[in-house]
Amino acid sequence: MESDVAAESRVLSGRYRVDEPIGHGGMASVFRGYDLTLGRPVAIKILDAELSRDSAFRTRFRLEAQAASRMSSPAIVRVYDAGEDTEVDDRGTARAVPYIIMELVHGRLLKDVIAEGPVPIPDAVRYVDGILEALEYSHRAGVVHRDIKPGNVMITDAGQVKVMDFGIARAVSDSSSTVAETTTILGTAAYFSPEQAKGDVVDARTDLYSTGVVLYELLTGRQPFRGDTPVAVAYQHVSEAPVPPSEIVDTVPRALDAVVLQALAKDPFQRFPDAAAFRETLDATVDGKEPSRREVDTLSNTLYGPDPRQAAETARALRQLSTDPTMKRTQAGPPAAWIWGGVAILAVLLISVLVWVFTLRPLNIVPSGSRIVPTVAGMTYENAEQALNKEDLVAKRVDKPSETVDDGTVISTDPDEGISVQKDSQVTVYVSTGPELTTVPKLEGLSLPDAEQALDDAGLTLGQVRSEDDPATEKDVVLSASADEKSKVSKDTAIDLVVATGTVTVINFDQEGYTLEDAQNALTELKLTVTVQDDPSCAASDPRTVKTQNPIGEVPIHSEVTLVSCSGAAETDDTGDDGQ
Structure with a gap:
């Protein structure tokens, strides 16, 4: 259509x-x-x-x-x-x-790139790095993709990775009632996280799991889990451990095995904490030290258990209950297959927990010769010393300035709280002396650059700078500061300065009604040079006033101002008494 x-x-x-x-x-x-x-x-x-x-x-x-x-x-x-x-x-x-x-992107889908044959390892790392760059941005914006897969990744003609369909997967999955329905809409379940397969709440770590699946496929040419139906694949995501990529393609570095295994951890908390950490670890494999086979096996055991296939029989029985690829909700209650599936999953989880409990070492038991460093931050030193002495530990006080912890209060310890140490060990207790103080240097009379350098040398910062006219001071010379010289202030305090403009303001004496003498006095107070010019073309007044002046407004300090005053004789009446 x-x-x-x-x-x-x-x-x-x-x-x-x-x-x-x-x-x-x-x-x-x-x-x-x-x-x-x-x-x-x-x-x-x-x-x-x-x-x-x-x-x-x-x-x-x-x-x-x-x-x-x-x-x-x-x-x-x-x-x-x-x-x-x-x-x-x-x-x-x-x-x-x-x-x-x-946006119209010119390029190819990543799934088409994979379909063409083996992807060189540097290209595989670069493609996944681009996906993680997109996720790093989207997760900061609070958007979880939910459907990271090669079909949603474009590689432009210039080689730029671009991820698409953000937000659409959530709208789709929220409208689907079963795994089968969701996978019909979104495509294969090969990239589902375990929490998606189980219908649990998902977060950004779901995208990291799916990205790990994409990395696995780029390295090996196949997904880590495959099956006849989407539900069968979903069960493998929940219950089975992936084979390390290097066991499928021997040219894959074991450093990438470690990255893939952590990304595909069943427990979201065992995966990378965020896209930035995943990206940093992935990029470090390019030049980093390659782990040994034993180290990779140890990581696999940590993430998936010492016997990752112990639930294989249960998983196979579970998949036999879900061979119908058209599974959809056709009744008010859940289908019988899902009931048995839920029971089987719970059985697998119960067996896993029991194995974990019986193989767990009692790490919470402290040997008789060891002590746990107690929490003393926020106490006075005296109380902290008593708390450490009760644990057979020796306190050593070290004073340390702090902008956030009050004077005389414990900041931290070394070793840190909760760390196991030998009995009678020395514990360094860092006690706050309050904010670190410094002396305000001489600033008045310095040029602005010199004053800024003096502040920096004293561990202070330049605050607001305000300009002010001063008839005796050159431009950008400090007139005053917000803190007195030699006073004590906290380090990094911002000091405000008032600096000279290098100019003074000359008013229009004629319009202001100044006499010539008053204008001369006002200009002298501004430390300006005054020149008076007589104008005989106009009659002098008593007292004499200013006719014109030059200049008016802002003028440089110590400059010259010319005042013009009328000096001509007063006019007389020609009709005198001479003819009488």
Whole structure:
């Protein structure tokens, strides 16, 4: 149906022209398109008709797409817009057509790259590094992808990795009631995390698990778990340990074995804490030391147990209950297969816990010759010393300045609290002396650069700088500071300065009604040179006033100001008494 729409050059919402199809997935078709308003090429993803019938899904889809549109990273395919159009089918029934408008990327899907044959290890590391770059950004933005797989990763013609479909997976998975339904929409379960397979709450570590699966496939050419049905694969994610990649392809460095095994840990808390840590560890394998086979085996045992295949029989029995690939919810209660599946999973978990309990060393028992350093931070030194003496430990006081801990209060210890040490060991107790103080240097009279250097030398910082006229001080010379010279202040305190402008303000004495004498006195107080010029063309007044002046306004200190004053004789009356 969508291809017919493209052939007719359909326009969505009066703005987006739909052109030829460029891809099709389990939940949508992607078309090349054109934004008629902004005049740019775009990719248009039109959701499958089955999904669009669910109004709750359409609402979730729109909200998730809006969240994804706020992310802007070179490693993420941009989402420009999301909307909903309508179309009428052959029977005259109108249906909603949800769509999203995305950045048009020229390149290939990572799944096509994998399908072409073995991927060189440097390229595999680079591709996964790009995926982790995208996840590092999205997780900081609070967006979990939920469907990381090669089909959702583009490699541009320039080799740039771009991850797409952020936010869509959540809308889809929230609308699906079973693993079988979800995998029908999202594709294979090969990249599911154990928590997704069990229907548990997921977080950012789910994306890291799926990225580990992608890395495994890039290194070996196959996924770590395969089966006849999505449910069978999902059970393997929950119950079985992956074979290290180097056992499948002997050219894979064992350093990458360690990275993959940690990424694929069943327990989210045993995986990398975030995408940045995963990325840093992965990049370190390029030049890092390669672990031994024994070290890899030890890591595998730590993550998956000393006998990772102990539940194989149970898992096989479990998979036999789920051979129907069309498993969907057709009744009010859960299907019988899921009930038995849940019972079997609980049995596997119970066996695993029992094995763990019986093989666990009693690490919480402290040998008689050892002591645990108690928590003394926040105490006075005297109380801390008593607490350490009760544990047969010797306290050694070391004073240390602190901006956050009050004077006389314990900051920390070395060894740290909770650490096991030998009886009678010495424990260094760091006690706060309060903020570290320093002396304010001489600042007044220094140039601004010299004052800033003096502050830096004293462990202080430059605060606000305010300019002020001063008739006797050159430009940018310090007039005053917010702290007195030789006073004691905390290190890193910001000191505000007042510096000279190097100018003074000369008012218009004529308009202000100044006499010549008053104007001369005012200019002298500003330490300016005054020159008076007589103008005989106009009659002098008594007292004499200023006719004009030059300059007016801001003038450099010690500069010259010229005042012009009338000096001509006063006019007389020609009709005197001479003719009498």
